[in-house]
Every structure is written in structure tokens, then in C-alpha cells.
Amino acid sequence: MKHTTEVMITAEEIDQKLDILAEQINAHYADSDRLLMVGLLKGSVVFMADLCRRIKGHVEIDFMSVSSYGNAMTSSRDVKILKDVQSEIQGRDVLIVEDLIDSGNTLNKVRDMLLLREPKSLALCTLLDKPERREVDVPVDFIGFTIPDEFIVGYGIDYAEQYRNLPYIAKVVPLED
Numbered sequence: 001m002k003h004t005t006e007v008m009i010t011a012e013e014i015d016q017k018l019d020i021l022a023e024q025i026n027a028h029y030a031d032s033d034r035l036l037m038v039g040l041l042k043g044s045v046v047f048m049a050d051l052c053r054r055i056k057g058h059v060e061i062d063f064m065s066v067s068s069y070g071n072a073m074t075s076s077r078d079v080k081i082l083k084d085v086q087s088e089i090q091g092r093d094v095l096i097v098e099d100l101i102d103s104g105n106t107l108n109k110v111r112d113m114l115l116l117r118e119p120k121s122l123a124l125c126t127l128l129d130k131p132e133r134r135e136v137d138v139p140v141d142f143i144g145f146t147i148p149d150e151f152i153v154g155y156g157i158d159y160a161e162q163y164r165n166l167p168y169i170a171k172v173v174p175l176e177d
């Protein structure tokens with residue numbers, strides 16, 4: 001598709017939002033001794049890198065990779081683990097870190113999978129939320145920006161694997177050819 005990109009959220013706006021999110025997270029986990037931040041590959045990598053550097057105290061980071069595919073029989077979506085976390089989850093304070101919540105299917109399934117391992121607590125943080133696209137309800141504890149249903153890229157988020165390296169969030173605008 002021929003397209004161009006337009007800045008939607010600047011690097012500076014992201015930076016300011018991360019300070020606010022980190023303040024909320026630091027307050028929430030003030031009494032936690034071994035917070036485990038779990039990012040979902042690949043989209044969350046840039047956000048995770050910037051967010052974890054603002055979190056105080058003993059913090060560990062880990063990553064999971066999941067694939068989501070449609071299930072023709074139930075018209076729902078299944079999520080398969082491609083790469084699991086290496087960390088023990090049981091008894092830990094776990095914070096899932098995502099770049100974007102769209103339908104909610106990815107986070108909903110990952111949340112269920114991690115809950116089976118009996119963490120001490122499980123919370124969700126997303127930089128971006130598109131509530132208009134939600135298919136399943138997911139309780140989200142920390143949200144950076146609530147955005148309309150736009151096609152976005154940058155700051156970890158891709159379009160056909162491109163644009164993850166943009167330091168800002170951009171809107172993809174289709175062009176006539």
C-alpha cells in the first residue's frame with residue numbers, strides 16, 4: 001500500500017507521559033521487593049527500555065513472544081506461546097508491559113496464562129489503548145494514551161515490520177496511486 005506517515009504523538013510527549021506512568025508504577029509498587037516487568041515481543045521493546053529505566057528499586061525484566069491467530073471453529077482468537085518468560089512467576093509481583101491494546105485478545109490470553117502460575121499480583125501497563133477496537137474486556141492498570149481507531153506505527157509498533165525505530169508515534173496515511 002502506498003502511504004505516508006504523519007506524526008501523531010511526539011517523542012517529547014511520550015517522554016512526559018513515561019514520567020507520569022513511572023510515578024504511578026513506582027507508587028503502586030513502593031512496598032514490592034522484586035518487581036518483574038514482562039514485555040511482549042516485539043512491539044513493547046522500545047517502551048520497556050524507556051519505562052524500566054524510570055522504575056525504582058529491585059526490578060527484573062523478561063520477555064514473552066506470542067502469536068495470535070483466528071480460530072475458524074469458534075470465531076475467537078487463540079494465542080500460542082512462541083517464547084516463554086525465563087523467570088519464575090509464582091509469588092512475584094508481575095507487571096505486563098505492552099505497547100498497544102487493540103482487540104484485547106493478546107493481553108487477555110497472556111494474563112490468563114500467567115495467572116495460572118500464581119503470581120503474588122498481576123497488573124497490566126500499556127502505552128496506547130484503542131478502546132473502540134475492543135473485542136474482549138481486559139483490566140488495564142496503567143494507560144499512557146487513549147487513542148482513536150487509527151492505523152499507527154513507531155516507538156516499537158510496526159507496519160509489516162517497518163517503522164519500529166521511529167522515536168515518535170505516527171499515523172499511516174494511505175496515498176492514491
Ligand code: PRP
Pocket residue numbers: 040041042043044068098099100101102103104105106107157158
Ligand atoms: C500488536 C501489538 C500488541 C497486539 C495488540 O502486536 O504490539 O501486542 O498487536 O493487539 P490485540 O489487542 O488485538 O491482541 P503484533 O501481534 O503485531 O506483534 P508485534 O508486537 O511483534 O508487532
Ligand code: MN
Pocket residue numbers: 040041042043044
Ligand atoms: Mn505486540
Ligand code: MG
Pocket residue numbers: 043158
Ligand atoms: Mg505487529
